[in-house]
Amino acid sequence: MPERILIVEDEPAIAEAVEYALKAEGFEVEAVDDGNDALEQARTRPYDLLVLDLMLPGLSGIEVCRRLREESPVPILMLTAKDGEVDRVLGLEVGADDYVAKPFSMPELVARVRALLRRRKLDSGERTTKLRVGELELDLAKHEARLADEHVPLTAFELKLLALLAAEPGHVFSRREIMAHLWNSSYVGDERACDLHVSNIRRKIERDPAQPERLVTVRGSGYKLQPL
């Protein structure tokens, strides 16, 4: 069943472009242009994700987000005009899951939407507790990893990082996505911490950590896990 997304945006050109892009990705999409309608709609119909503009007539995006947060865990992607609003939007006060600053490209928006939906699946009970990628096996319930049936000692962060990558073998995850997953937050701080975890993991799962074959760097993009 396609995932259902609600777009809340009062600028028709942006609303239409976002709707078009998400429908082209196979999502079921509905759109409203007012904060009060958004709240009512989100309360009465089950959505998998909201794309929510910050500046709206009626009720502001911030207010919509804040109220929904008290009632529902639905992932919320905020559209913001200025980067300066980001801390507030993602903070406890408002509680959005992620944001895209205007102007944004449609591929960027689609990537953010997909990342949020993926994260939600991993965080919810829908996930399987065992993941296998090539010879690497993760048992998330037992907090164990095995490589070719040999126990691999991983820290909690390392296991969580591998679980994200193993959920979609071959898919490239950005540092930002990885850090957001590790911290359950979109405010990720220093992305070099991601590289540090990766190099620690490589020492444990690669034949030659200097020439990684499993946990591979994709230059300029991020990391992916190869089935080996």
Ligand code: CA
């Ligand atoms: Ca607006």
